[in-house]
Structure formats: structure tokens, C-alpha cells
Amino acid sequence: MSFGQKSSRSRNRRVSNVRQRRQQHLLDVKVRSRRATRHRIRRAMGVLSRVILIVVLLAAFCAGVREAARRLFFENPDYQLKTIELQTDGTLQREQVLKAADLHEGENIFKVNLARIHDCIQQLPQTDEVQVVRKLPGEIDIRVVERKPVAWITSEKEISDPFASDAAFLVDARGVLMKQKTLLPEYLGLPLILGCSSEALEAGKVVESSEAKTALELLRLSTRSSLQMRFQIREIDVSKGYCLLVTDKNHARVTFGFNDLETQLLRLEHFLVYCDDSKQELGTVNLLVQRNIPVTFAQRPTTVINDTIEPAVEPRIMKAIPVHAQEKTASSAPKTRTDSTSPPKASPSHQKKTD
DSSP: OOHHHHHHHHHHSOOSOHHHHHHHHHHHHHHHHHHHHHHHHHHHHHHHHHHHHHHHHHHHHHHHHHHHHIIIIITOGGGBOOEEEEEESSSOOHHHHHHHHTOOTTSBGGGOOHHHHHHHHHTSTTEEEEEEEEETTTEEEEEEEEOOEEEEEESOSOOSOTTTOTTEEEEETTOBEEOOSSOOGGGGGSOEEEOOOSSOOOTTOBOOOHHHHHHHHHHHHHHHSTTTTTOOEEEEEOTTSSOEEEEETTOOEEEEOSSOHHHHHHHHHHHHHHHHHHTOEEEEEETTOSSSOOEEEEOOHHHHHHHHHSOOSSOOOOOOOOSSOHHHHHHTHHHHHHHHHSOOOOOHHHHHHHO
């Protein structure tokens, strides 16, 4: 074997044992892990720098938009509130609505909080629905639908004029109490609920007593039924606590219970039909009783009017007789007798005829 072959074999042999190979492998792993860590750090720094750049750009954009909005809209004199249009279907005054909404002309129209104005106006006792609209460049339209009162309500048992009484409130179909500053003529013909003393009546509150709620329900049912033209409620007395004493326009008095109002109105309709067929006027009826209902009839208004216009041909004249003047009458009796027995004197015309 030549010397060249020996040298090539010696170079092909492994110059390290197993221990040296393991140590070399660990060194290679450490180098690769350090490179990977450096690579991850570089990537994280790149992402972070991009995020910071985007945030800075967004902040600069927002600041620019805000400054532009401030100059173009919020501080622009063209967008000042110049007109406040108010539409209402009731008695609410313009000053009252604007004071409740804390709205004034001259403000910037974009600074006006429409939701706050809506909530403030909605809190008024007379308000049922509110609509607030912003119209550029300088107008705000407010449309108010007011509550429609259906009756007067008071804690008093008797009241002559609800207009002049501080204890009388208007109430709508939902039971919300109102105190109107301007009273319309049609309010005078509304029914009156008397004797509601079980709760404190205050404007803006909702009635909670069962008596008042039942009275309002009776008004609702009576206006929607066929009795509307024949039976129109004028007063509802709830002071009894167990029934409703109702008086209609013809002064008929009807007693209702708190339960099953529809059935009681149906029975009342039968009685009214009977009165129309028999040409009688209903006086009183107690609908609390389901059988053998007590009913009384009153004299028809036409009969009363005819008796007043056409009295009897020879009306009977009533004379007063003294009670404690018997002695005086007895003493004056002979004088009266002599006067009555003396012949009457003839008039001059009668004497001429006799001659």
C-alpha cells in the first residue's frame, strides 16, 4: 500500500468520539436558538413600530377631523339655531315647552342634544308623544301630541265648578293627572269622578286606586258601546268603596259593581230598550243584583215640560188659615155677620136704571 492511500484513509476517519459529537451538537443548537430569538425580536419590533405608526396616524387624523369639525360646524355662525318651530294640538304654551327643554335660540345647532330635549318634554304631564327633528342649517322642529283628558277627578264628594277648584284635576284614559293652565270650553262637559280620597292626587302622577281605575274603564266601555247616544255619564261617585254611583245626562242613577262591567252595561242596555219601548224614563237601577234587579222609573221630561207650559184651566187657589188667632176671629165674627147681612149699596148707574 502506498503512502497516498494511507493519507486519504486517515483523513476519512472521524477525528472525534461520541462525547465530542454531542458537545458539537449542543453548540449548534445554541447558535440556532439565538438566531431564532434575534429573528423573533426583530419581527416583534417591526410589528410594534407599525402599530405605533398606525396609532400616531389615526390620532393625527382624528385631531385633524376634530379641528376641521370645530371650525366648519361647531364654531361656524351659519349653523346657529335661528328658528324653533313648535306644533302642539292642545293647550301647551311655547314658553312652557322651551323652558322644560332648556332650549334657546342662538345656540349651535350641532350642540343641541335631541334625546335630552325629547326626554324633558316627555316629562310634562300634558305630553303624550314628542318628536324632535333637526333641520340644517339653523332650525329645530318640535311636534307635541298632548294627552286628551276624558274626565275630571277630585277627592271631594261634592263640587260645583271643577274649573275654579284647586282639588279637581284632569285625567286621561291612562290615568295620568293633569293641571291645565289654559282651560278649554270642551273641558266643562267632561264627566266628573267624585270621592277619590284613597290616594293623594297630584299633577303628573298616575292614579293607582282600584276605584278610579274602574271608573276610567267604565268611561271607556260606555263610549265604545252602543249606549253612547242613550247613556252619557255625567258623574261617577266612588266614595262608597264597593260600588260606583253613576249619574247620566237625564239624571238617572245607576249602581255599578267593580267586576264584569261589560255584562252590567249589557243589562243596562236591555233596561233602556224597555224604557224606550214603553215610553218611560229610567229613574234608578241597581246592577249589583243579578236577579230581580230593582228599578224605578221617572216622569218623562216632555210630560214635565207640557205641565209647565200648559197648566190647568182653573188652578186651585190655596188659602192660608191662621192657627193661633181663634179668639180674634171669634170676636170679629159678629161684626162680619152684620156686615154680611147689610144690603150692598147700589152704584149711581144702578139707581138711574131703577128710576
